[in-house]
Amino acid sequence: MKHIAILGSTGSIGKNTLSVVETHADEFKVVGLAANRDVDTLEQQIRRYRPALVALNEPAAAAQLSERIRDINCTQVLAGTEGLQAVATMPQASQVLDGMGGTAGLLPTLAAINAGKDIAFVNKEVMVMAGPLVKAAVKKNGVNLIPIDGEMSAIFQCLEGARDQQPDIHRLLITASGGPFREVPKEALYSVTPQQALRHPNWKMGQKITIDSATMMNKGLEVIEAKWLFDMELSKIDVVIHPESIVHSMVEWTDGSTLAQLGPTDMRIMIQYALTYPRRLSAPVPRLDLMEARTLHFEPVDFEKFPCLSLAYSAAEVGGTLPVVLSSADEVVVAAFLETRIRFMDIPAILARVMDAHAVIADPTLSDILEVDRWAKTTARSIIKNKKIMSQASY
Template sequence: MKKISILGSTGSVGTQTLQVIEQFPEEFQVVSLAAGKNISLFKEQIKKFKPLFVAVYSDKEKDELAKELEKENIQIEIFSGQKGLLEIATASENELLIVAISGTASLAPTYKAIQAKISIALACKEVLVAAGSLIMAEAKKNGVSILPIDSEHAALKQCLASVKEDSALVQKVILTASGGPFWKLPKSEFKDITVEMALKHPNWTMGSKITIDSATMMNKGLEVIEAHHFYGLEYEKIKVLFHPQSVVHALAEFVDGNMIAQMGPHDMRFPIQYALTYPKKLCPDWARLNLAKVAKLEFYEPDFDKFPLLRLAYETGEKGGSAPVIMNASNEAAVSLFLRKKIKFLDIYKIVQEAVDNHVFLSNPTIEHIIRLDHLVKDEIFAAYE
């Protein structure tokens, strides 16, 4: 049995990861779980999967969970805060750590888990965006594998398997995007976009932060930077196409002109299962893709003027250093403000662009620098708008 811990078990990816584990109970053992503030769901997960220990957001949630578990006569060690995440991430029992917390809160736990020689299944884009060079170098140093959970990067890994991920044989790769809810909306109407409108993704069921990122196309921009770090690809080889059917998740074109595409249902359990079982192939009891019912596959070039954050992601990725850190941190803050209706949709881009333009560039930030910079940028933005 593969021994697994999950950071973010009550979120979208976390709950679907547990569905995969439940589908194959003979394959996995849950060592530990970390959650935020959804104590009622977390209690049910603890009862069902019986982890050895758990962690929650803060001491307040720790006390609440302890009282709930006491009613069920469940005794288990409970950690809290950043210390709790580190305890879960570095547990000696772990064979695979699922990183499913959005944002840079998962950066330090991921880094420490790699140093503890624990393999990673990564759903959190921000880890590689903010610290990709450091994370991948540390993984190589410790002989640790980092597997993508993102549907596009899991798809790309399967496409590139035919050339053993040799980037010299790759002409280009294409990450597909549904286009989100606004790719057909005239730019002149973006000023009227509400939180409720932005949270209605046409194809995928995801957490609120990533859903807003999909509406601004920042999500695809983050994936471009991820692809650079995952597969060592130059940015000019990484392309994006809108594909409203969300059937083709990624494509790879090789130097000989041949192209491979990976297709599947828009169901996150498939890429999650791929990461959990890799390199094995298991047979889940979920709906499969029926190409005859798809009828057509459409692809369109993205409009960078309409979605300027996608262009900005390419620019900051190319620049490297602290630039992606600033972009990512300011975007996290701006999305949080938008979700709480403190700013308008178009303000997200303005805040991110201003932060990138005004920051003092660091060419080789350490993990400590990145974490401090991340907090500093967010604090400044929140202070200005709250």
């Protein structure tokens, strides 16, 4: 039986992970859970799975949770960054699943790797910000780093048996649904609302990643993630629009052969594979019926309509701390859009401003990365506050 700790257990990925655990209760035991401040959901999860250790990032929420589960003796509650790191490194866990969104996952993930845990990770921001540090820590500690994010899992699966054959790869093809605005003309994007942007055609996910899908920043972050995760030159990573989201990504080899991974749009498949790798177990998910799907479409990306993708390629090209700036500022900008403080096309405009203002550190340490993360967020907040917005929308 594998003992797992889940970071971000109250989110979309966390809940799907617990559903996989339910399905294979004889395979997995949940020993640790962590989240930000969702006391209600975490309490329910504690009562159901009885983990040894849980943590909430927000101290007040952790205190409230402790009160609520006074009747449960087997679970210890911790708070703050130390609490998250304690769950990530707990001796009882052999594998840690990082399902937290954003920067918050960086320190716990590195701590888990350094504690010798195998990592199943979906938090692309961690890889975007600190890919080289994460890869070095993985190598040093001899642990497995298994992606869950659909596109990264697809490529990981296509590379099975050929992990170190990078020179034989012609290119990676990352598929993108195109999001809710694939067919919306660029001019109309200036006035779209958060509600419209949150209506993803194929996937049900957390808010941040859903907005990132609408701007195609999500694909941009995946391009950077793939660069680090698969040690791939940027010029060999392409994005292709595939509205059906059935082909989750592809590897094209130098001999002209292309391998693809196909499946239904259900994250439980990727989560389960990351937990059972290299085994495969049955899963209670809808089967892919190609007779029903019948036609698969592929089209090029419109970089002009989705400038976030160009920004991500530029950040990846320059490297160093520029991807940190992009990813960290994006967290602030997406939150501002969700609160209707800025408009949709302000997102790339503000990100470009923050990136332009940054003096890149070529080979950053962890403390450089954390410092740049703070700087990028503060700079983005200040641009938003002063309404120095660049998009052509008038206020």
